[in-house]
Amino acid sequence: MEPTKDTRQLNWLLAWAVVFCDIGTSVYYVPGILYGHVHDATPFFVLLTTGGFILLSLKYIEISWRNPEGGGVVTITTKAFGPMWGCLGGMLITVDYFLTTAISAVAGFQYIGSAFNAIDPQIVLLSCAGVGVLAGLNIIGIRESASVALVMACASFVVNLIVIGVAIFTMDAIQWNAVLNKLGPAHGISSYELLVGFASAWLAFSGLESISQLSPAMRFPLRRTTRRAMAAVMITMIVTSPVLTALSIGLLPEQLKATESERFISELGLIVGGLGIKLAVVLTASSLLLFASNTAIIGTYHVFLALVKGGFLPKIIAVRNGTFNTPHIAVAIATSIPVLVILLSRGEMKLLGDMYAFGLLGAFVFSSLSLDTIRWRLGRRDPVFWLGVLTTAMLVVAWGVNLIEKQLATYFGGAVTAIGMLTAVGVRRAWFVDLLLRIPIIHRLQTRAYRASEDLVEDQLKGLVTLAEAVEVKPLYSSSTLLALRDESPRLIQEGITRAKGRGDAALYCIYVEEWPGLFAGDTPHAPNEEGVRTLRAALQAGRHRNIEIIPIWAVSHNAAEAISNAAKVLDVRRFTICSAAESSRG
Structure with a gap:
């Protein structure tokens, strides 16, 4: 059914809230993950990638209004290159969603553990149980509300601003010097290390693609709503992500950075403002992360349903529960794989982050390249077009470096994508049914x-x-x-x-x-x-x-x-x- 005026209830503020509830969670775990790769150069690489984030955000504005039916990477890639390439884009975003579900659940309980240390040994089991509870809620039919997202996004943003504000007003000259020194590249860094750091830092802006899924629900005129929502996303991310990263790397003791990399922001809150601010960070971070995990589950099974509709996945995946009228099989698949990932990775955030980059950057590349192709066919040769091509080139380099540098992520993401595409081709050409017959x-x-x-x-x-x-x-x-x-x-x-x-x-x-x-x-x-x-x-x-x-x-x-x-x-x-x-x- 085509979206109507009555179904388009998201104004720019609500659209910002939904996107921020996804992209805004990355600040809670990316500084620690990135610190494991580039150490004190972490703020420099996040700041460097912020420029690429702005360029890609501008492209996602156009991707959103060009596809009012939604669908994100699947829709834009299908329009640019055809259904099979759109299916491949869907497989990449599915890998992204699997890892979003896993990493958000683990990070959420890690932050709870920073206030209640007794649960630390059970983080993996609690994370799996949390995903299981979310699976049950989705089968029953509990849905997220944009109004709830607005409350959570505003709470998180305000607490982040409080942490930043308290830190700025309480820092002495030595601390200022320590933070500012972290904004430059480390001495003696090689060109390849520069590329690795740049490629890894894109994780700081995971969730950006979610705005293209909201198009069917955003108010008309779609261009204006999308521009305002994305402008708010860019401003709030630029204000929080690079700043909190710099403060946590510059102010946290070396021993704490080595042992508490999963909880940088809550520990930063404790150092600059005491226990009260730390607990505020724990509350907003854990709730937002678990909310993001649920958003990823919903995104996963909606991609499944779209691929079933396109004839790429077996129709049994879209079968609905007789009691709750929800796609319980799709939900079960969307949650069982993240649980398996959590168990196999033992909840190690650095490993989960490396695996996450495969689907994230792959989806970014396909979306960006598809928009470039559509612009080319429309005869666009203006500076905006060439700036978009530059953005795509940056993403291709980042993805290529990750494919080489993070081999385990490449094996996992490649295997999931290959299995998905083999299934899609088999279903599309009726191989499996013919074999059974x-x-x-x-x-x-x-x-x-x-x-x-x-x-x-x-x-x-x-x-x-x-x-x-x-x-x-x-x-x-x-x-x-x-x-x-x-x-x-x-x-x-x-x-x-x-x-x-x-x-x-x-x-x-x-x-x-x-x-x-x-x-x-x-x-x-x-x-x-x-x-x-x-x-x-x-x-x-x-x-x-x-x-x-x-x-x-x-x-x-x-x-x-x-x-x-x-x-x-x-x-x-x-x-x-x-x-x-x-x-x-x-x-």
Whole structure:
């Protein structure tokens, strides 16, 4: 369903809040992760990458308003390069979401542990349990609210400002000197180390891509809402992320930085403002991180549902729970993999951060490159276009360095992406169903299920016919044209009628094929979906106005193309046309 004015409830402030609840969490764990790679040069690299963040943010504004239907990297990449590349973009963002869920859950309990040390030995188990609870809530149907996001984002931002303000007003000259010295590159740093630091620091701005998912919910005019929301994101991130990173690296003792890298900001709050500010940081950080973990779970299973709709994943993933009407299988997959990641990594933040970079930078590269491609096709050669190309080049370099430097992340991300793409191609080309159908008993089960479904159509849906019935009436209503429909297409139906009448036909075959494996349903019929019934009845109505007999054929198959080809053969048509609302292809 297309988003309407009534469904677009997010103004720029609420959109900022939702994005900040994602991107704003990175400040709580990235300084510690990055410190493990580049040590005291951490503030310099975060500051350096902030420039790239601003350039990429400007591109995400355009990505958002160009795709009012949402979909993020999947949609923009599909428009630029085609569905299969869009699917690859979806796999990359899925890897990103898996790691977001894991790292946010672990970091959330790490911050709770900074106030309650007794839970430290159980961080891994608590993180897994936390993801499990979120899975249960999503299956039950609990949803996030933009208003709740606004409260949490404002609380986090205000507490961060308090930490920064107290630190600035209480620092002495020696501390100022220590902080400012950390803003420059370390002495003797090599060019390759510079690239590694730059590539790693992009983690500080993970979550930026979430604004492109909000397009269907943002108020019109979309360009203005997106610009204002992203301007707020940029300002709040520039004010907090580089500053808090510099303060934590400059003010925290060396021993604490070595042992408490998961909790830099809460320890900074304790040093500059005492226990009260530390507890405020713990409360806002842990709640925001767990909120971000839930957001990633929701993002993951929505990507799954989009890929199922596009024919890239098995439809069983989109099956909804009978009690709560939620996609429980998709939710289970979206949470079980992060739990497995937490267990295998033992909750080590540095390792999780390295793994995170694969999907994050991959999604950034695909989104940025896709927008460049679309701009090129539109004839854009202005400074904005070339600045966008520069942004893409920076991202490609950062991703390439991470692929080489962080091999475990490359193996994990590459494996998940490869499995996902293999599954997508297999589902798209019906490899798995074809393989199963070679087993005689399964083939017989499918035949029984299809027969039961056709019997249901014959008995309950008057006006529609099965292929067998169409063959029976062929002597009375013969036609040389078969129109294969995917949705209501008035213009294309009229075109088909015109062609049929031009050949002297008194009838026109219209077929709608529902793709359903039907492997283990037995005698349980598959009820035709409303879209298929509506499409065929619309064709019937169009025929009445043009004095031609429409033969509306409903069919079910695991392979629509194969079913259409078979129908053309048994009906002995010389020409068939496959139509959707957006395209037609002839065979």
